[in-house]
Amino acid sequence: MDIINRKKALVEEFSPMLEKYSKLTKLWIAFLIAVIIIGMVAFVLQVMYGHEITGMRDNVVWGIYIINFIFFVGISYSGAFISGILHFFKTPWKNSISRIVEIMTVIAMVIGPVFILLCIGRLDRLHYLFIYPRIQSPITWDIIAVITDLIACFLYLYLTFIPDLAILRDNSENLNLPKWQKKMYKFLAIRYQDTPSQRHRLHKITRTMSTIVIVLAIVAYSVLAWIFSLTLQPGWNSTIFAPNFIIAGLYSGISVIIISMYFIRRQFKLEHYIFQKHFVIAGIILQILALLFGYFTFTDYFSKWFSTKIDDTILLNSLFSRYFIEFILANYIGILVPVLVIFFKKLRTVKMITFAAVIALLGLWLNRYLLVVPSLENPFLPIQETGPEYIHYSATWIEYSLSFTGIAAFLLIFTLLAKFVPIIPMSGIIENEEFKAKRIQKKDSPDEFDV
Amino acid sequence: MEDQNTNSRRKFLKLGLISGVTAMAGASLVSCSSEEKKPESGEKMRLLTPDGKIVEVDASNINKYPEALITPAESRKGIPDRKFVMVIDLAKCSNARTCVESCQKAHNLDSDQEFMKIQLIQNNENTEPYWFPKPCYHCDEPPCVTVCPTGATFKREDNIVLIDNQRCIGCKFCMTSCPYSARQFNWGHKAKYDKKDQPYSPETSVPGAEGTVVKCDFCPDLLRQGLLPHCAKACPNGVIYFGDKNEDIVTNGEESFQFSKLITDRGGYRHLEHLGTKPNVYYLPPVDKQYPVERGFENEEEINERYKNVPYVKELKKQGKI
Amino acid sequence: MKINQLKLFISAIILIIISTDKSLAQGFNADNYKIFYNFKTVKQIDNKRLFEVSFVTQNAEDKLDEMPVFKAEIKFLNVLDEQEVLLGSVLTSKEGKAQLILPENQTYLKDSDGRITVRAKFEATDALEEQLEEISFKDLTLEFGITEIDSVRTISVNAYTLDNNGESIPVEAADIAFYVQGMLSKLKIEEGAIEQGVYEFEYVNQIPGDDKGNLTFYAMIEESDDFANVIQMKKAKFGTIIEKNKMDKNALWADAAPIWMYIVLSILLIGVYSNFAYSIVNLFKIRNEKVEPES
Structure with a gap:
């Protein structure tokens, strides 16, 4: 049959991606591991000497760790959201990017929560969260949400992997892969043979999972926003925080998708799967989200600026003086550049869109920084402390190094996962082809599988 | 027999002198076996003998530990039928910092860690600033307790909000949710945390633990003995009144007032009332101040530096008065 | 780096402690200390009479540095003209207090006005001077x-x-x-x-x-x-009994949360996890499906 041959051909096509570790890839992996090792050293130091060696102090009790937490978890939730949407509406062009999104979702979800653990003074007592839980605490909600979402994302990722794993299992004899990897394919493919009823069943549960994943992303990211907005802290106690976080998460998520699309396309030479069209569509979404995000950010700051509340005024004064450059970079450059790049048709090249995404991502990180740190530096009662480190926050190398470790770990896992399964779903390619063929044959036939 | 004795004594101490209170407090003037009184918790005590020798007595000899130890589980209940309140008379505060220092000594804190903080508050540029002692407010609707994921910080029946540092995981969420910045964190490791000569009780906050949150505890260990908290006792100006709202009496050690009458007559208020946390610390406004604000700058330069951003201080500096 | 500083700091503290210990061992220098010797008498509620001496020294430079005089013998004497009757002799406690309690029917030497004079006396030692105070009162x-x-x-x-x-x-x-x-x-x-x-x-x-x-x-x-x-x-029984407000049982800041929170959380969790279970059950069904050999 055609399909069997096509499957074989696809496996052959993608086999270099799975088999070979080029010198550059090896170097890349070594570099990432080196970064991670430095981070581990930093972590050991932090455990040994306590949080004293971070820049965090009594007023700014959470530094860039929590910003990274928001950031990574935001990427993950938006990934879940976007892939859920892609799947739910069966977008025709989604196949080329859906796996990138799903992998991104899971990895960010694994790395993000590690950063909140770094904020915790007594890691040896972590189990107390389960022994003495208090469901009034937003932290408890967040823990439940993160764990649930992690399970959901893994399950969802696995569901989308199954058809490809089955293809790989059936066609792996010619692949130059270690034995354990082949065994894994066999085990994970759970005797999936792509029969109509199996396919129907798998589609059904993948679809329900995709809705659950969307809902969970919204709930979980709102909970994360509530950790801040349910406190009385000036600058945090704002109703717009939860929707703002969701938009900001989507914004960062789409940026990461664009950036990873760019590098994957270049690395694996996938120009015939990931087209410029993909970039433009993602770019337009990025633009829309930039506008929305800008709008949400503006209303938040605008109502603070317009009001005469003294605490808000003090906070804004510090944003417009001490943090002026960061404020401009985060809330002007980080929003306007993506908007303008997509606005001009001439600029809608792959490179420019990727550049816009990088700017958006960096701007968003800064935006989170400005949300967390200046608010904590301006509590209701003025800070009158002796040490300068108690008045203003500046992160130490420990914190930076662990932050880069997070990014390195993200990239490392991404690289390794891309070696395990093709980054473009093979089953999706086949389905697309089947779908097209069918549409040409007879337009009115009932669908064989669920739409 | 002896067992029974210590047992009943233990009970007596724990119940916070509910029945014994009158006898005990009366003892300031009246008799009582003198051995019963005034422990300076967890420290050495120096005594002078008639022949001119100075002897150091270990605190455990004077202190009632371990009989009076309130374990973390017991400390969650609170002293029965009490509702503790504090009243701070801003008209009398001169930033003498005695309250801060005696609190630090009693809770074995470093000089940069203060449960009681004295701030210089200037409400706006046209009004005179005033010294503003700020302990933990032990709110009736404490946001810090709400957000604690493990119940390490808790609200007791007697109004006191305590932290059990054996339960605290150090997530610092309570610190961000306290609008009064009343909480601090033990950032690094310190040798004093390992001292085990005094068993830990949330009521004494001693010994501390690395990676946990600390704050003013209203000194329930002293309250159980019918004594004032360290800050109230130490203040040379009698700024800090403390008492039980149920019996409506507050005292600074020198004079006592009916709490409801005091805050009615003197226009007592709670700081940032609009936040709705319902603090149990009341302030009497700084009317007819007994000391000029400048009196508060007779401290070390390091302390004065803290207040450099207050408009009034800037003005003084410009005029070369500081 | 920090550790070294810490070590230095700790050893400095230890040195200071050791050196102060030595100075303590040399004994007490009365010049640096002010002596507070206080004598009072109280007729208590049981009509017994208390005589109390408080004997404390205070560092002239550091007012927080107080030292009670311990085990000093205080003699309580009832005096009238040349007569002296010893009422009792008591050693000071760790708080520097010597207390003597006499029964209601204790007889005293009284002058013609009915005045009683009592003297509390501490006899001089090598280190401390004699202390003497007198109270005269009517019963x-x-x-x-x-x-x-x-x-x-x-x-x-x-x-x-x-x-x-x-x-x-x-x-x-x-x-x-x-x-x-x-x-x-x-x-x-x-x-x-x-x-x-x-x-x-x-x-x-x-x-x-x-x-x-x-x-x-x-x-x-x-x-x-x-x-x-x-x-x-x-x-x-002159008190105005006030109603003591108990703490809320189900509150954000109490042990137990408001009921609706439990309900909402349970519904959410059951909903989501039952969906997970549904997916897994279906996966098992896929696994166990009889697969016809592909043609």
């Missing part, structure tokens, strides 16, 4: 009365001394104050002067008292030149 009896007639609450005292024949003589004038006992202190509710042996006032205060409305009243003559300290106590 006053205070009768404390509390009545409630037609909801008029009256508090009164009768004060008298006894002459040599046992006849009572009303006190002509003495300042007196009335207190309500609190947990940490006594609240003054009335102040005045006894005239012709009597002081009386109407109790109008609104003080809650304990959970049954019981209040403990004190009548006190304090530091009087003629009578030293006299205390009397009486209990009465």
